[in-house]
Amino acid sequence: MRCLFLGDVMGRAGRAAVWEHLPRIRDEWRLDFVVVNGENASNGMGLSADHARVLLAAGADCITLGDHAFDQKDMLQFIETEPRILRPLNFAKSAPGKGFRLFTARGGRKVLVLQVLGQVFMKRPFDDPFSAVEPVLKSHPLGGMASAVIVDMHCEASSEKMAMGHYCDGRASLVVGTHTHVPTADAQILNGGTAYQTDAGMCGDYNSVIGMDKGEPMRRFITGMPKARFTPAAGEATLSGVFVDSDDKTGLAREVQMVRIGGRLQQAAP
Template sequence: MRILFLGDVVGRSGRDAIVAHLPGLRARLAADLVVLNGENASHGFGLAPDMARSFLVAGADVVTLGNHAWDRKEIIPFLETEPRVIRPLNFPPGTPGRGHYEVVLADGRRALVVQAMGRLFMEALDDPFRGTQALLAPYRLGAGGVSAIVVDFHAEASSEKLSFAHSFDGRVSLVVGTHTHTPSADHQVLVGGTAYMTDAGMCGDYDSVIGMLKGPAALRFWRKVPGEKLAPAEGEATLCGCFVETDDATGLAKRIEPVRLGGRLSQVVPAS
């Protein structure tokens, strides 16, 4: 299976880039499955239903959220009717929405997309390690089960992301980190066959402070007093993420490569 994962979409710049470039990028890579993180799409904070729909129309199969899941209140009833938009599985019981979605491809293959959220330097949620283990228990990866399992681990600390990935190495196809908005250079296939990248980066304007206007963001560090509200930078976005190819017999990764398209960063689009 050929999997494209794109990191946190930030503001209008990121949204416009997804709508403009995702259809062509999906076709260019012949991607079977596309997942993107949309939790910062609405002015940097949250996701509105119409934005989620535009990502699905552009070619995303699943949209994940994160710590800004509830910043747009309209998303709460939307999650009950649109299962392709998922939030972290380790929110407390009774939280709206779901933490996973099973995609059925046109050829009948199935892929499970999961999201969990870290706890180090983040909110005090339920244990993402045990929660993910419980969710995966009924699933078999590879022939006779799901062809691929993709996990978006939305977390701050690289140590927690690596620990999570090694814990599920060989049990899932891909563990990819989101949240820091900075693409890491450690993409690799772990010893058990799981593809890994500490952070996919963001789909947004990199002439910024993690997607937000430079001036107001930097001023907060100079003055340490409340200033003007942070707003997304609106220059040309770079689409950032990773591309993974798996073995359908095992569900494990054969390769992982970074993706960077448009904007300021050096361009990398894997050969199809």
């Protein structure tokens, strides 16, 4: 199964990049399933219902969120009516929506997508992501109920993301990190057959400070004082993510590649 995961969509520039490139590459790469992390798509803070519709119309089969899942208040209601949007599995137990779902991909094959939040260096305490993932993976065995399993590990610490990759090794097709907006160069297939990349990067303008216009972040670093609100950078965006081709029988990865399209980080297609 040929799957694409796109990292954190950042503001208008990120949405524009997804809208421009995803329909074409979905056809050219013969993709069976596409996951997009959209938690920064609305002005860098959360995802609105309208912007979710844009990402879905562009070709996303599933949108994952993150620690900013409900910064846009209309998502509290919209997520209950749109099953293609997932919030973190270990978010507050009273939160609306679901943290995992079994989707139907091209040809009727099933894809399990789940997202968890890490604990290290995160601003709010969340439940243990490892114990949250375990029962979901057990009830949806790779190569059985699920032809492919994709895990979005949304957190700050590279070490915690790597630990989740090894924890899921052999039980997921892909474990990929999100949240830091900086793509890592460690796409690999782990010993048990799970594709892994520490961070998918962002779909946004890389002439920025992790997607934000450079002026205000630099002012705060240099002076220690805020002057204005952060605003997403609005230049040409790069589409960043990871491509994985998994075996239809086992669900394990056969190939994994970083994806960089447009903007500053151009890379050849898989």
